[in-house]
Amino acid sequence: MRAVRTALGMLLLAVGGAVSVLVTAAAPASACSCVVGGQADYFEWSDVVFTGEVVDRGTDDGTVSYRFAVDRVYEGDAPPQAVVTSGRESAACGMPDLQVGTAYVVYATADGASLTTSSCSGTREVRPSYVERVEWYAGSGHPPGAEATGDDPAAAARSEESAAIAERPLALALVGGGAAVVIAGGLLLGRRRIRE
Structure with missing residues (x-):
């Protein structure tokens, strides 16, 4: 026994x-503590998701602002030029190091007309494999300033599966x-x- x-x-x-x-x-x-998420979580937590290149940046009172030339929009709507803010301290989950001339997949939350992002949002430099995952989940997106048609049933099915x-x-x-x-x-x- x-x-x-x-x-x-x-x-x-x-x-x-x-x-x-x-x-x-x-x-x-790291000093910043994020809830680990996947594509479905990042989209759920975001109001706007797009790819775009940083064309300008500035700092003000603990925040950094990035102006993006938006290429494709996968969630919500974004104008051709979108300003996104983030904290200046990476220890507080800010993203102070986005580089002018570099393209990113941006997951942002909206507060009125203002967009914000953080290191926990899923925002990353554009890499083909990462964009493929975004498009697998959300479809091919739409141009900035245009409304999403919502007619990609395969993307809807993938969203549910994810x-x-x-x-x-x-x-x-x-x-x-x-x-x-x-x-x-x-x-x-x-x-x-x-x-x-």
Whole structure:
């Protein structure tokens, strides 16, 4: 019986370790703490998503403003020239280092006519593979200043599929946690029966 308890205890430790790895997997450590997200999350958290090149930048009272020449819009609407602000401190999740002449995929939130972004938003330098993921999720987008037609059913289906995939780690963690509780309960019950 002792061998069974030892085996169950080891199994409980293995399951608990696997669950903790899944639950605590995160981005590299930094002073800025972001909720780890994927394409579906970035779009959900943003009012406007576009690609564009930084053509000008300026700083003011703890913020940095970037003027973008907008190329494609994937969420919401953006004018051909969009101004996006961010914090000047990267430790506070700001993005002070976007470079003039460099193109970015920008995920921004709107506060009235103002757009803001942060290092947690998903904003990154344009790379073909990253733009492919954006377009896989949202479709081919539309030109700046034009309304989205919303007629890309494949993008809508991919959005739903991506949201379902994003929920899988949580479901796996819940199942693993439930299994750990059942195993621990079984160990305690078995221990109680041995004493009686």
